Amino acid sequence: MTTIPAALAARLVTDPDVKATYAVDESVGAVPPGDFEVVRARDLADVVEVMRHAHETRTPVVPQGARSSLTGGSVALEGGIVLNVEALDVxxxxxxxxxxxxxxxxxxxxxxxxxxxxxxxxxxxxxxxxxxxxxxxxxxxxxxxxxxxxxxxxxxxxxxxxxxxxxxxxxxxxxxxxxxxxxxxxxxxxxxxxxxxxxxxxxxxxxxxAPDPALTVLGTFDSLEDASAAIAALRRERHVPSLVELMDRASIAAVQALADYGYPGDCEAALIVQSDRPGHTAEDVALYADILEKAGATEVAVADDVQEADLLLAGRRALSPALEAKGPRFLEDVCVPVGRLTDLIRAGQAISARRGVEITMSGHAGDGNLHPSIFFDADDPASRENAEEAFGEMVATALEFGGTITGEHGVGSLKARWLAQELGERELERQRAVKALFDPHGIMNPGRVYWS
Amino acid sequence: MTTIPAALAARLVTDPDVKATYAVDESVGAVPPGDFEVVRARDLADVVEVMRHAHETRTPVVPQGARSSLTGGSVALEGGIVLNVEALDVxxxxxxxxxxxxxxxxxxxxxxxxxxxxxxxxxxxxxxxxxxxxxxxxxxxxxxxxxxxxxxxxxxxxxxxxxxxxxxxxxxxxxxxxxxxxxxxxxxxxxxxxxxxxxxxxxxxxxxxAPDPALTVLGTFDSLEDASAAIAALRRERHVPSLVELMDRASIAAVQALADYGYPGDCEAALIVQSDRPGHTAEDVALYADILEKAGATEVAVADDVQEADLLLAGRRALSPALEAKGPRFLEDVCVPVGRLTDLIRAGQAISARRGVEITMSGHAGDGNLHPSIFFDADDPASRENAEEAFGEMVATALEFGGTITGEHGVGSLKARWLAQELGERELERQRAVKALFDPHGIMNPGRVYWS
Incomplete structure (x- = not known):
């Protein structure tokens, strides 16, 4: 059974329902273990005490903040301590x-x-x-x-x-x-x-x-290739956009199903582009609009006041809850060279068609960082397995295109089994050796990232 | 005697005079060791062969490029191999x-x-x-x-x-x-x-x-405190200057002694400020000039064409050779919080007065990174010792002000003995352990940075 030093008794979460909420994060399929404790640290001394105790007793520690991890990086471990630091908020x-x-x-x-x-x-x-x-x-x-x-x-x-x-x-x-x-x-x-x-x-x-409040331009495209050409042209701009987001048809539909954020429905892809350059946002979005048009956008809308610009971006920010509302999903976070983004989306569409699984495509197009959502029926194990295999195929495709298995969500639990494919076994061993220098007993988030 | 694998024979520098030039860098007091070899690698395979051989035979390796190190980081070591990679230049x-x-x-x-x-x-x-x-x-x-x-x-x-x-x-x-x-x-x-x-x-x-070619503004100040106020005001600008350099009276005199770069002679400090903001360099330097004037600059010159701007910056770039021409010196590279820069300069002036040693003060003021030059008479061991002690006092002062012993030149040989003071013995041990993971036999630049 997980033990906690007496000095930390007052920091323990004891209410079973509250404790259960600290057992999981936002990752799909996270399940609370049977035996764990949750310490809500109030200060540095609390953290030190947990780390001293855990090291001595070889107890797994899961550092945790807002539990918004999408890859299972902050889910409680069997026999371990969840060390929540959200109260260190100054x-x-x-x-x-x-x-x-x-x-x-x-x-x-x-x-x-x-x-x-x-x-x-x-x-x-x-x-x-x-x-x-x-x-x-x-x-x-x-x-x-x-x-x-x-x-x-x-x-x-x-x-x-x-x-x-x-x-x-x-x-x-x-x-x-x-x-x-x-x-x-x-x-x-x-x-x-x-x-x-x-x-x-x-x-x-x-x-x-601080930059200026951003202005926004929205362009819709009948062809992914045209959208890609627009991204490439934007990347050549001396005044770098502060945001270049891509949403496919299904993503836009999901957002508009929540509320009317002013997005058109009928297109293969939409690009949202912003400028926050002090004193020159209007000039920039006019230029970006021109770039989108020249690249073949079918419609271009310039939000030339901050309110309208915020509405368009609010739509993009509503994408996560909108997709959440559609049902259970695996959320991808692969990142490829910007020049391979269209290839990645096409590959995702092929996977979707071949497996009969719904995949929405959206993400930080200016970085080549795509967040496909792969949906499944939670009541149907075969559907879930099919989606999980599609998830793995997306990862493999990203690696094949010179990309990475994770751009910004982390490896966590969900992607640990692919890390060796990206790094190679020898590099993985080196990184485990670096970890062992800091964590000789392997108590920090064991089983995550490095798999074993 | 240092041995080299036969496969690398053609890469060895054998001419004694040429070899001697590869034994030292730009650091003060660098002396070639008695026994060393120089390998000029032509490709990756050459580097691999040296690193394989050196690891097996426990031979010290000094990686080397243009030998412009100011801290002795690339001086040949007794019994070691200088591995020069300047030919890997593609x-x-x-x-x-x-x-x-x-x-x-x-x-x-x-x-x-x-x-x-x-x-x-x-x-x-x-x-x-x-x-x-x-x-x-x-x-x-x-x-x-x-x-x-x-x-x-x-x-x-x-x-x-x-x-x-x-x-x-x-x-x-x-x-x-x-x-x-x-x-x-x-x-x-x-x-x-x-x-x-x-x-x-x-x-x-x-x-x-690419930004625009920079324009320059030069301000001279009768008081260091006014120059400091100008730096603080510039740090608050939304359009961050692309360069904020400071030179004291002695630095300016040294530069003007080389050639007329357009710097005025009579002031306690000069600030050189640039903007390279695409489309707005003239607007920015006008604004920066205004900031310098308001902070109390006695004279402000705006170089509003690129040629004139280049001339002023050429003066700043000539500072290194100009100080070099003045005679042997210890060159400092401490970095402190921007808010402590004036305190650091004042401390340097006090050290100079107390020890009767000439110290010029200049550096990257916008970063708090100062490069005092501490001059000595090469024929007088007491003068050299006095300058070296002044050098140590500048390092100690920087640490006292919350700064670092080196902003950008590195620890090398010259500052190795102060590293423990900055990091603490325990942190030094940790870093040595990290080094040992990659270099278990301690062949890479031994004695440098980590002292032992």
Whole structure:
């Protein structure tokens, strides 16, 4: 049975129903184990105590924030401790001169954005779950989102971390200064490590001057190839769009079924493109509209005030709940070279047709990061198995096209069995050896990412 | 005696004079050892062969490019092999759609810039040694330079690496796609590792759309505090300057002694500020000029055509040779929070006065990265010792102000003895353990960075 030090008794979640909610995340098919404990840490000392105890007793630890993981990275493990850090939610510092902000891992992404915005600053990483996902989880999965085509991913905005290692040692990585090359920078190891090395307890984030509120242009296309040509042309623009999103017909239909967000129904693909360039958003979206038209868009709508622009983007942001509402699904997160995006979508359509499984296609087209949703009937095991096999085929296709099995959601549990295919067994062994340096007893999220 | 496999005989530098030039870099006091060999690798296979042989025979390896290191990172070691990779100098790929370029480690920084510029692209990292330093060396020291206030450092532009490890294994880190979080990203470990883990044989660099040719504004100040206020105000600008450099009176005098670059002589500090924002450089420099004036600049000159702007920047770029011409010196590279820069300069002035040693102050003010030059008389051991102690006092002061011992030049040999002070013994041990994973026999640049 999972044991917890007496000092942490007051941090334990004891109500069975509440505890059950901490057992799972947003990943498909997550099932609570029989025996586990949930500790809701209130401060660094709580985290240290859990990590000391778990290391000594060889107890598995699952670091957890808002439980918005889509890959099973924060589901409770049998005999383990769920170490929830959502209460470490203070933005302790915002410094415009140094261009940094310091946040606890439990700070909601949107709250960090809001806190720095008060000082005219911007924290770019922008997962679709921005309103409820935490910075700690963003760091764990090197989260990206809609802004990455212009601004990059979470790793590009982490200057340094405070991390608690198994055994309870508290370390700092990286630096607070703008530059620094004294010793190895371990920061990049922890970003994207999905809770397999330690628990992040503080993030020193890089922030930049705030852009303008974005304006939006929406283009619809009868042909995927035309949409692809538009993406390629946009990638050549000196004024990089702050967002280049793609939705296929089924995705748009799902969104419009929720509410009228102003999207046309009849097209093979829609591109949503934004500019947030200070002082020049209207100029940019007019240019982007022209690019979409020249690439063969059948209809182009420019949202030239912020309200209308927000409505179009709200539609894109409603896509996750809209697809959620359609029923159970496997959610893909493959990323390929931008030049192979159309090939990937065509391959997805072929898989859908061959298997008779519904697949919607959408994602961060400017990055080559696609999020197909593969639907199944929860009451029909054969349907689920068929969808899961389609999921695997998408992964294999992405690898074949020079891509990766995960762009921003992480490997978690759902994709662990494909990691060796991407990295090779030898590289996997090397990475396990790196993990063992920090976590010699293998207590951190065991079985996840590295499979064994 | 250092041995070399017969297969590499044709790659050996045998002429004693030529060999001697490969024994040292640009660091002060570098002395060739008695017994060493120089291998000029022509391709990956040569590098693999050296790394296989050196690992087996426990022979020290010093990876080397253009030998522009200022900290002794590429000086030959007694009984060791200098593995020079400057002949791996091909830019094999420039891809505007994917926003990447692939370069060998021997490609000169300026040549990579030129190669991508042909396709309307920009590789930002911009050390003052851009005309002769190599990309491999830039990766090894996480080089920065003049552009970092807007664009960041080398680490921000490395998507992935090919590295040869001791023993000859060839690995790839990172990814070619815009996003990717499959497994640990080891890229950040190698960037800034100063040849202590392996030899970089290929860099997958991120490139961005080309900005405009920069325009320049120069402001002179009677008071350092006014210059500081100007830097703080510039840091609040939404249109981030692409360059914010500071030179003190002695630095300006040194530059003007070389040639007339248009710098005024009589001031405590000069700030050079640039904008490269597409379509808006003139607007920006006018705004920056206004900011400098409001902060108390005594004179402000706007170079509103590219030729004049280049002249002012040429003066800044001439600073290194100008200081070089003044005589032997220790060159500092500390980085502090931007808000402590004036304190650091004042401390440097106090050290200079107390010790009676000439110190010029200049550097990348927008990053808090200062490069004081501490001069000495090469014929007078006491003068040299005095300067070296001043060097140590600058390092200690930077640490006291929350800074780092090295912003962008690396630890190398010259600063190895201070690394423990910055990282702590425990962190140093951890980093040595990480190094040992990749280099179990400790053959890579032994004695450098980690001291023992």
């Amino acid at each position: 933005v302790s510092e915002v410094d415009p001169l140094e261009g940094l902000a310091v946040a606890g891992p439990g700070v909601i992404n949107a709250d960090l954005k809001a806190a720095v915005a008060e000082q005219g600053l911007f924290y770019p990483p922008d997962p679709a779950s921005s309103a409820f996902c935490t910075i700690g989880g963003n760091v764990a999965t090197n989260a990206g989102g809609l802004c990455c085509v212009k601004y990059g991913v979470t790793a590009d905005y982490v200057r340094g971390l405070q991390v608690v290692l198994p055994g309870g040692e508290v370390i700092r990585t990286g630096h607070r200064t703008a530059k620094g090359v004294a010793g190895l920078d371990l920061t990049g190891l922890f970003v994207g490590s999905e809770g397999t090395l330690g628990v992040v307890t503080e993030v020193v984030a890089k922030v930049v001057p | 830019v094999s790929e420039v891809d505007p759609l994917e926003g990447l370029a692939v370069a060998g480690p021997g490609v000169i920084n300026a040549d990579l810039k030129a190669a991508v510029a042909e396709q309307g692209l920009f590789y930002p990292p911009d050390p003052a040694s851009s005309a002769f330093c190599t990309i491999g060396g830039n990766v090894a020291t996480n080089a920065g330079g003049l552009c970092c206030v807007k664009y960041g450092v080398t680490a921000d532009y490395v998507r992935g690496l090919q590295v040869v490890l001791p023993g000859g294994e060839v690995i790839r880190t990172g990814h070619r796609t815009a996003k990717g979080v499959a497994g640990l990203d080891l890229t950040g470990l190698f960037v800034g590792s100063e040849g202590t883990l392996g030899v970089v044989t290929e860099v997958v660099a991120k490139v961005v759309p």
